[in-house]
Amino acid sequence: MLDKLLILLFTITVISSHAQTCELTVFGKVLDKQTKKPIEFASVYVEELTKGTVSNVEGEFEINHLCSGEYHLVVSHIGCETQKIFFQLSADTTWTVYVEHSNQLLNEVTVEDHFQESQSQEVEVIGVKEMNRQLSKSLGQTLENISGVAAIKNGNGVAKPVVHGLYGNRLTILNNGIAQSGQQWGVDHAPEIDPLLANRITVVKGVGAVEFMGNSLGSVILVEPKKIDKDPHLHGNARYFFSSNGLSNGINFELQQYHKWVAWKVNGTLKKSGDTNTPDYFLTNTGVEEYNFSAELEKQITSKWSANLYYSSFNTQIGILRGSHIGNLTDLRSAFSANQPFFTQENFSYNIQNPRQEVSHQLLKASSKYLFSEQAWVEVVYAKQINNRKEFDVRRGGRNDKPALSLDQESDFFETKFHYYFQNEWHLKTGVQVNRVNNVNVPETGILPLVPNYLSNERGGFLIVAKSFDKLKLEMGARVEEENRKVASISNTVPREILNFDNTYLNYTASAGVQYAWNEQFSMNYNVGLAARNPEVNEMYSNGLHQGVSGIEEGDINLNTERAIKNTLSFATKKKEKLFAEVLLYHQYIQDYIYLQAQDEFRLTIRGAFPLFKYEQTDAQIYGLDLVTKYQINELWLTELNYSFIRGNEIDNGVSLINLPSNSILSTTSWQLPQIKSLKNVELQMLHRYVFEQRNITADQDFVAPPEGYYLLGFRASSEKQFKSIRLEGHLGVENALNARYRDYLNRQRYFADELGRNFTVGLVVGF
Amino acid sequence: MKSKLLYAFIAMALFACKDDDGNEPITPVIPNEEEVITTVRYTLTPSGGGAAAVFQFQDIDGDGGNAPIITSDSLDSNVTYTGSLEFFNELETPADTITKEVLEEGDEHQVFFQVTSGDFVISYADVDKNGNPLGLSTTFESNTMGGSLTVILRHEPDKAAAGVSGGDITNAGGETDIEVGFPVNVR
Numbered sequence: 010m011l012d013k014l015l016i017l018l019f020t021i022t023v024i025s026s027h028a029q030t031c032e033l034t035v036f037g038k039v040l041d042k043q044t045k046k047p048i049e050f051a052s053v054y055v056e057e058l059t060k061g062t063v064s065n066v067e068g069e070f071e072i073n074h075l076c077s078g079e080y081h082l083v084v085s086h087i088g089c090e091t092q093k094i095f096f097q098l099s100a101d102t103t104w105t106v107y108v109e110h111s112n113q114l115l116n117e118v119t120v121e122d123h124f125q126e127s128q129s130q131e132v133e134v135i136g137v138k139e140m141n142r143q144l145s146k147s148l149g150q151t152l153e154n155i156s157g158v159a160a161i162k163n164g165n166g167v168a169k170p171v172v173h174g175l176y177g178n179r180l181t182i183l184n185n186g187i188a189q190s191g192q193q194w195g196v197d198h199a200p201e202i203d204p205l206l207a208n209r210i211t212v213v214k215g216v217g218a219v220e221f222m223g224n225s226l227g228s229v230i231l232v233e234p235k236k237i238d239k240d241p242h243l244h245g246n247a248r249y250f251f252s253s254n255g256l257s258n259g260i261n262f263e264l265q266q267y268h269k270w271v272a273w274k275v276n277g278t279l280k281k282s283g284d285t286n287t288p289d290y291f292l293t294n295t296g297v298e299e300y301n302f303s304a305e306l307e308k309q310i311t312s313k314w315s316a317n318l319y320y321s322s323f324n325t326q327i328g329i330l331r332g333s334h335i336g337n338l339t340d341l342r343s344a345f346s347a348n349q350p351f352f353t354q355e356n357f358s359y360n361i362q363n364p365r366q367e368v369s370h371q372l373l374k375a376s377s378k379y380l381f382s383e384q385a386w387v388e389v390v391y392a393k394q395i396n397n398r399k400e401f402d403v404r405r406g407g408r409n410d411k412p413a414l415s416l417d418q419e420s421d422f423f424e425t426k427f428h429y430y431f432q433n434e435w436h437l438k439t440g441v442q443v444n445r446v447n448n449v450n451v452p453e454t455g456i457l458p459l460v461p462n463y464l465s466n467e468r469g470g471f472l473i474v475a476k477s478f479d480k481l482k483l484e485m486g487a488r489v490e491e492e493n494r495k496v497a498s499i500s501n502t503v504p505r506e507i508l509n510f511d512n513t514y515l516n517y518t519a520s521a522g523v524q525y526a527w528n529e530q531f532s533m534n535y536n537v538g539l540a541a542r543n544p545e546v547n548e549m550y551s552n553g554l555h556q557g558v559s560g561i562e563e564g565d566i567n568l569n570t571e572r573a574i575k576n577t578l579s580f581a582t583k584k585k586e587k588l589f590a591e592v593l594l595y596h597q598y599i600q601d602y603i604y605l606q607a608q609d610e611f612r613l614t615i616r617g618a619f620p621l622f623k624y625e626q627t628d629a630q631i632y633g634l635d636l637v638t639k640y641q642i643n644e645l646w647l648t649e650l651n652y653s654f655i656r657g658n659e660i661d662n663g664v665s666l667i668n669l670p671s672n673s674i675l676s677t678t679s680w681q682l683p684q685i686k687s688l689k690n691v692e693l694q695m696l697h698r699y700v701f702e703q704r705n706i707t708a709d710q711d712f713v714a715p716p717e718g719y720y721l722l723g724f725r726a727s728s729e730k731q732f733k734s735i736r737l738e739g740h741l742g743v744e745n746a747l748n749a750r751y752r753d754y755l756n757r758q759r760y761f762a763d764e765l766g767r768n769f770t771v772g773l774v775v776g777f
Numbered sequence: 778m779k780s781k782l783l784y785a786f787i788a789m790a791l792f793a794c795k796d797d798d799g800n801e802p803i804t805p806v807i808p809n810e811e812e813v814i815t816t817v818r819y820t821l822t823p824s825g826g827g828a829a830a831v832f833q834f835q836d837i838d839g840d841g842g843n844a845p846i847i848t849s850d851s852l853d854s855n856v857t858y859t860g861s862l863e864f865f866n867e868l869e870t871p872a873d874t875i876t877k878e879v880l881e882e883g884d885e886h887q888v889f890f891q892v893t894s895g896d897f898v899i900s901y902a903d904v905d906k907n908g909n910p911l912g913l914s915t916t917f918e919s920n921t922m923g924g925s926l927t928v929i930l931r932h933e934p935d936k937a938a939a940g941v942s943g944g945d946i947t948n949a950g951g952e953t954d955i956e957v958g959f960p961v962n963v964r
Contacts, residue, residue: 403933501840
């Protein structure tokens with residue numbers, strides 16, 4: 010669904026040109042893009058005059074006595090990101106402001122229609138407004154409230170998004186258009202992306218990502234910074250955020266200017282949090298530090314040719330709960346039965362000690378676009394990524410400063426894409442991509458590496474065609490991709506020796522989609538896709554004790570590529586501007602699904618006996634349902650209900666797949682008022698979240714049974730205020746208001762500790 | 778102009794495809810696995826003199842790989858032995874002694890002896906710098922019944938917790954560096 014409110018601002022008609030210096034008028038009309046019906050209560054404000062107005066029942070507004078000159082017009086509407094539009098006035102002008110109430114009611118946020126990808130696949134968007142409500146959250150946590158999306162965690166500091174049950178290297182995350190390249194195979198490796206460097210996160214609950222290189226089995230998460238506004242003045246904003254649980258503080262700033270020589274934007278985040286706490290005790294050593302930076306330059310070289318340079322740097326240090334560091338199965342069992350984790354301290358601390366992770370990720374992207382015409386353009390992209398990951402364990406003999414895992418990964422990516430819009434609504438997109446990944450273990454650990462060194466060369470190409478008819482949209486795409494992976498690993502028998510492997514994979518993937526709207530009230534969307542994922546290095550070459558999960562993991566060098574067929578079918582209905590409901594059904598069949606199978610065997614080591622797990626393949630299926638409903642009760646009250654249901658099992662024996670999210674319900678009730686005195690867009694929300702117990706896991710599939718279901722209550726309040734050209738936005742929130750004790754199935758630290766207790770949050774945004 | 782640019786893009790694409798310099802992964806450096814414990818040896822010497830009994834657990838290639846080899850021995854009944862516990866890393870040549878490291882960080886380590894079956898009494902004969910038991914040296918009294926013994930080395934245990942200094946592991950916490958079992962025969 011297009012979860013967005015699109016303001017199109019372009020129909021400017023010059024009415025009269027005999028302008029007196031200060032007697033110009035801007036007339037405007039705010040209309041719904043689809044129904045062409047007027048929008049009432051949209052706030053319109055001219056910064057330079059510090060005056061504004063609100064659109065009337067007819068959607069009309071009028072601003073008089075304007076001198077010719079340059080102005081910034083601020084348009085806002087409840088529940089949406091506020092937009093600032095720069096214009097030059099030299100005559101009376103009429104603006105028609107189209108506001109798109111897309112499928113969902115008055116929800117998110119976008120102004121530019123630059124999202125051309127995946128027109129027929131299911132899409133959900135998190136915009137700036139929603140991000141401002143949860144400024145202190147990581148990428149994985151930010152997405153948790155989306156139906157069909159969950160997060161797999163290793164404590165609160167490490168969260169990986171899960172879409173339709175898939176995560177890690179089955180899910181592609183695009184950071185500013187570039188597939189994130191790092192150690193995605195690890196359940197305890199969060200994506201190295203700062204959501205605050207972006208302005209928009211899109212989750213494509215897709216069936217096949219033919220446009221993108223890599224391993225996605227369907228779904229894609231796009232994290233995108235907004236384009237630099239075409240405004241010649243310096244603008245920016247600063248954001249401050251605080252969370253009481255963990256005494257987390259952070260700031261983020263952004264500055265930008267569309268200068269006549271070159272447009273530029275910079276963004277930076279600093280964040281520090283200490284030990285978080287459950288209702289009963291501190292989670293010792295769960296602090297997080299982060300410092301991130303990005304810079305972007307954009308140059309319109311000629312009217313047809315533009316170039317863009319983007320750099321971002323993400324740096325974090327994450328403490329891992331001290332009590333979750335265990336030596337063997339006995340330790341794990343005694344941790345289950347302990348009232349609180351071992352090593353729990355009485356007092357709060359910002360200290361981060363071992364076990365901890367130090368991760369940095371840098372992205373440099375250079376792109377250039379040439380327009381042959383309005384309908385055809387070519388874009389060339391080069392991107393380099395450098396990912397460094399160091400993990401420090403509690404070690405003996407003064408070795409705590411030596412990382413136990415130290416991996417450097419460099420990747421180089423090159424892409425050429427061509428778009429062509431034919432007449433009669435045909436759209437064609439095609440491109441070629443090459444990617445090279447060089448993964449190296451830094452020899453400083455004194456430990457046999459978990460994953461080997463490897464060099465991967467990928468090349469691929471794709472073609473997508475789309476055609477729109479009156480009520481029907483069709484889209485088809487295909488991709489071919491070849492990967493060669495050369496591996497150099499170390500044997501785990503003595504004498505140690507170097508083992509070399511060389512594998513080549515060739516994959517064909519495809520997807521097709523159809524969208525049909527019977528009328529304004531009822532539409533459907535069907536997609537089918539064929540996707541493939543090559544076995545990852547950890548699945549092939551792991552061999553030895555994975556201490557953190559108390560198991561011996563054995564890879565299999567003969568694993569095949571996973572191949573999947575996914576179908577999604579959704580129905581959406583919209584009753585006037587009152588009710589919106591969408592149900593999405595999905596089913597994915599995965600041939601040769603790779604998973605860790607517990608063996609009926611214990612392996613004796615010097616730390617005791619450990620259960621043996623082997624990477625095996627089976628045919629599996631994952632299916633589920635995402636439900637999204639919204640009901641605007643009246644002008645003040647809005648209620649929303651999201652429900653996610655998911656199941657997955659092996660085809661042969663019906664055994665459930667592990668690490669699938671629990672079913673969940675999220676209900677949000679909002680009270681919204683466009684204006685109270687000088688406060689604009691006042692909103693109060695109450696959130697109820699219920700997560701069901703994961704009942705499909707049998708006793709022999711895990712060390713302990715999945716935790717019980719839990720209920721969380723939350724509140725949020727937000728408002729905005731305009732002072733001349735400065736805009737203030739404030740957010741307050743309470744999470745887990747009832748201070749519930751609970752554990753979550755997808756958090757690996759559920760073996761050791763409860764989840765976080767009550768948390769008060771504050772967010773402040775100052776924009777100019 | 779238009780076609781020149783197009784050619785430039787195509788040329789760049791082809792150039793990128795022909796990138797095959799250094800087409801081998803970086804050869805990994807075989808690490809110096811100095812921290813690995815391959816061998817646990819518990820030597821029991823009769824206090825009144827005589828041949829020592831040696832119990833050994835040896836996993837020469839570390840975790841995974843080949844299975845460890847456990848060597849057992851027999852004790853005389855009703856004899857008091859002096860127990861000496863040693864740890865080695867035989868991946869290194871000459872075999873590195875881990876015992877020294879554990880001794881130096883005695884306050885962060887404690888060995889626990891669990892009699893899983895049989896009738897033995899084991900007591901600590903050494904202390905760390907804080908005066909808490911360590912367990913590299915022990916006194917071992919045999920009785921008439923054989924059985925089995927588990928030796929556990931804990932890193933960063935809470936030595937102040939109830940029962941820990943008496944050798945009870947229940948409240949010790951920390952993480953296990955070693956947990957090996959030996960059958961013990963009594964003649």
